[in-house]
Amino acid sequence: MSGRLRPWAVWGGLVVVVGAAFAVVVASPGGGPRTPAERVHSLAAELRCVECQGLSVADSNSPTAQRMRADIERRIVEERQTDAEIRRAYVDRYGEWILLRPSGGGLDALVWALPVVAIMLGAAGIGVALWRWRRQPRPEVRPGDEELVADLRRTSTPADPAATSEVAATKATEVRP
Amino acid sequence: MRHRARWAALAVAVVVAGFGVVLATQVSSSPSYRGGPILGKPAPDFELTDLSAGAARTDAGPAPRIRLSDLAGKTVIVNFWNTWCVPCEQERPALAEFHARHADDPGVVLVGVVRDDTEEAVRAYVDEHRIGWRIGWGGRLPQAAVDYGTTGQPETFVISPGGIVVGKQLSRVTVANLEEMLAAGRRAG
Numbered sequence: 001m002s003g004r005l006r007p008w009a010v011w012g013g014l015v016v017v018v019g020a021a022f023a024v025v026v027a028s029p030g031g032g033p034r035t036p037a038e039r040v041h042s043l044a045a046e047l048r049c050v051e052c053q054g055l056s057v058a059d060s061n062s063p064t065a066q067r068m069r070a071d072i073e074r075r076i077v078e079e080r081q082t083d084a085e086i087r088r089a090y091v092d093r094y095g096e097w098i099l100l101r102p103s104g105g106g107l108d109a110l111v112w113a114l115p116v117v118a119i120m121l122g123a124a125g126i127g128v129a130l131w132r133w134r135r136q137p138r139p140e141v142r143p144g145d146e147e148l149v150a151d152l153r154r155t156s157t158p159a160d161p162a163a164t165s166e167v168a169a170t171k172a173t174e175v176r177p
Numbered sequence: 178m179r180h181r182a183r184w185a186a187l188a189v190a191v192v193v194a195g196f197g198v199v200l201a202t203q204v205s206s207s208p209s210y211r212g213g214p215i216l217g218k219p220a221p222d223f224e225l226t227d228l229s230a231g232a233a234r235t236d237a238g239p240a241p242r243i244r245l246s247d248l249a250g251k252t253v254i255v256n257f258w259n260t261w262c263v264p265c266e267q268e269r270p271a272l273a274e275f276h277a278r279h280a281d282d283p284g285v286v287l288v289g290v291v292r293d294d295t296e297e298a299v300r301a302y303v304d305e306h307r308i309g310w311r312i313g314w315g316g317r318l319p320q321a322a323v324d325y326g327t328t329g330q331p332e333t334f335v336i337s338p339g340g341i342v343v344g345k346q347l348s349r350v351t352v353a354n355l356e357e358m359l360a361a362g363r364r365a366g
Contacts, residue, residue: 050327050329051328051329063318064293064322064323064328066318067318067319067320067322071323091214092214093323093325094213094214095213095214114192
């Protein structure tokens with residue numbers, strides 16, 4: 001068995017790994033938290049604390065954040081609202097600004113699209129670089145090179161290590177410029 | 178090679194410009210800079226305890242209440258405030274003058290909703306300054322503060338006689354602001 005992997009095996013392995021990662025992400029639990037408390041925390045983590053700097057409603061202990069958590073709980077427990085309805089209620093009151101995670105509509109889509117475009121451009125750049133690298137001409141084989149390599153291969157397997165190193169040393173001397 | 182550098186510079190410029198547009202849009206969509214999405218929508222109803230100086234106070238029996246739904250048909254100015262808020266203190270004379278101007282107008286109601294304070298502090302403040310307009314108390318951070326999408330105080334809303342929010346101001350108000358709000362509410366009907 002040679003230690004060198006074939007190119008199709010490398011690319012195939014890459015595809016399998018990326019595909020498996022994608023499948024794990026897609027198949028991850030998407031039903032959302034089940035208990036009201038988990039839903040409150042999850043939704044509060046998506047909303048901006050209006051009186052804080054860079055904190056979510058879940059992370060802040062400000063009076064407004066506490067009131068908003070209580071309001072989310074009331075909407076879940078008493079009004080039986082879905083997560084989407086609760087998000088919409090807050091957007092209706094505060095605007096899209098209240099969402100820490102952009103909705104993906106309008107110009108907000110750039111926040112999601114730009115990294116994807118950057119990754120695709122980077123991957124394409126790497127692909128082009130590899131393609132050009134592989135198309136580069138191999139070093140020219142000079143007369144005697146093949147014979148030299150064949151001699152080295154022939155002498156690299158004998159049982160006597162001393163003989164091997166002696167031959168190798170001789171050949172190394174021969175190829176030294 | 179020079180062409181490549183130009184294309185790279187152009188690409189960088191496009192990306193930077195794109196981020197600039199996004200940032201500018203995010204800033205302008207902050208409620209600090211715009212009227213907010215509540216404008217044009219039905220005003221959320223609220224029911225609060227009336228702590229104003231004119232409200233009857235008895236040790237027995239229920240405290241007087243302020244219900245927005247009871248004020249249908251009137252233009253209602255709702256002012257979220259606190260006793261400890263400096264801009265609120267600065268705008269108090271304007272609110273007092275506006276209230277005095279329209280004290281005899283049955284079509285106008287000024288309601289101050291306490292946003293984040295203690296009942297004792299509010300009662301003392303109302304007594305000290307002889308606040309004549311209605312003061313709504315719903316506890317610290319009442320539900321109305323969230324329903325109206327407030328982010329601080331003072332914040333002032335105008336509700337048309339038809340129950341629609343037609344104006345909003347985030348900074349301290351002047352008498353002229355309040356008169357403009359009243360006119361907008363009446364125009365909306």
